[in-house]
Amino acid sequence: MNKNLITRYDGNPILTKKDIPYRVETVHNAGVVKVGETYVMLFRSHLRTGRSIIGLAESEDGFKFNVQPEPFMVPAPKGIFREYEEYGVEDPRITFLEGKYFITYSAYSRHGVRIGLAASEDFKSVERIAFITQVDHRNVVLFPEKIKGRYVRLDRPHSEINPWSIWISYSQDLKYWGESQAVMQPEKYHWDEMKIGPGAPPIKTEKGWLSIYHGVFPTMAGCVYRLGVALHDLQDPSKVLGIGDSWILQPEDPWEVTGYVPNVVFSCGAVPEPDGTVKIYWGGADSVMCVGTASLDDLVTLCASESRSILP
Numbered sequence: 001m002n003k004n005l006i007t008r009y010d011g012n013p014i015l016t017k018k019d020i021p022y023r024v025e026t027v028h029n030a031g032v033v034k035v036g037e038t039y040v041m042l043f044r045s046h047l048r049t050g051r052s053i054i055g056l057a058e059s060e061d062g063f064k065f066n067v068q069p070e071p072f073m074v075p076a077p078k079g080i081f082r083e084y085e086e087y088g089v090e091d092p093r094i095t096f097l098e099g100k101y102f103i104t105y106s107a108y109s110r111h112g113v114r115i116g117l118a119a120s121e122d123f124k125s126v127e128r129i130a131f132i133t134q135v136d137h138r139n140v141v142l143f144p145e146k147i148k149g150r151y152v153r154l155d156r157p158h159s160e161i162n163p164w165s166i167w168i169s170y171s172q173d174l175k176y177w178g179e180s181q182a183v184m185q186p187e188k189y190h191w192d193e194m195k196i197g198p199g200a201p202p203i204k205t206e207k208g209w210l211s212i213y214h215g216v217f218p219t220m221a222g223c224v225y226r227l228g229v230a231l232h233d234l235q236d237p238s239k240v241l242g243i244g245d246s247w248i249l250q251p252e253d254p255w256e257v258t259g260y261v262p263n264v265v266f267s268c269g270a271v272p273e274p275d276g277t278v279k280i281y282w283g284g285a286d287s288v289m290c291v292g293t294a295s296l297d298d299l300v301t302l303c304a305s306e307s308r309s310i311l312p
């Protein structure tokens, strides 16, 4: 497939720090979900301390967003959440499950990075539920429905021996997770050879769960973050059916190539539409928010017919 699979919106970047009514240095790595006809975006911003908070923006068309006057989540002021969010809250993902919007976010502290779970019914308030990983985990995405009676997630623990792969885990209650297994690894001498991690929460298609993930390649001038796609079996998502051999998006626009962290496109959210397209949202250079549109069929076809080889 030679054509570009993602058509960038020509009004990119769709949000920058100038659009934010409070003082921030960046606007990036946003989770996005459709609530009725409204698109709700939770985006990360760096403060001048170098630590991050999460803001909220809304849109009628998925392209032009209005930002709420106050941040949506800042590090918790008390209790267990205070201890583990001391250094900031980052990279929210949103999944609608059984009547609520669940938010998974990275919580940074002197202990390391772990994942918090919060929920909201209407995005007017948010309730923290629990930390659902220990440290050295990031990028937790929840599947939008139970599979064989259990909640399922993908995530990205880190270990020195086999760094930064994608894992799957299961839960009866969203709080306690287990039966973890590694499902996808970086591919040697390839665009995602250094590390991979889940991006947007998986999207259900007829052929499987489509996972938009990020992959990192180290260069002499620093790391390049790109996006790719994988397809997981509908009944048993620990089975990866195919992984698109080529990336679907790489940093190209000036605000993706240059910024707070150069050469980064990083997605935490995508919204499937009734017409078979999907709006994919990504942070550019850890500085601004961008959006593009793709055909779900094209992304699935990339996984199915132009897959890298996968171990049985």
Ligand code: BMA
Residues within 6 Å of the ligand: 029, 090, 091, 225, 261, 264, 266, 283, 286
């Ligand atoms: C990752 C995370 C992301 C960030 C990316 C590029 O490790 O920190 O939030 O977008 O690096 O800097």
